[in-house]
Amino acid sequence: KIGAWASPQSTVIPNRKYLERLMADFEEEFKGKTVKRPPNWGGYTLVPTLFEFWQGRPNRLHDRIQYTLINNQWKIERLAP
Known part of the structure; x- marks a missing residue:
């Protein structure tokens, strides 16, 4: 500091x-x-409600995982590339 x-x-x-x-x-x-x-x-205070993690693959079948905050719980879903 x-x-x-x-x-x-x-x-x-x-x-x-x-x-x-x-x-x-x-x-x-x-x-x-x-x-x-x-x-x-x-500064800012960010309160996230959605994250997406993306990992590319050579065959374009990328991994996409979405986290959505609903009622203080994270819902985890796979998205199509």
């Missing part, structure tokens, strides 16, 4: 030492404290 605070993600930095210095600074700042997510982090 401290690495997330230390990394100015996707910005140009002068060298590795600069990054290591930031890491050391944040390690000191959070010493003995709970490390929370940086304020610039966002």
Whole structure:
């Protein structure tokens, strides 16, 4: 988690030492404290209700397995390729 605070993600930095210095600074700042997510982090909560797993085969008889969430239970079905 401290690495997330230390990394100015996707910005140009002068060298590795600069990054290591930031890491050391944040390690000191959070010493003995709970490390929370940086304020610039966002995110989404995904609640999946359907997944499909597909595995290709040379003969085109691919394996397709579908998982559907119904009443908190996963229904598993094979789909035709």
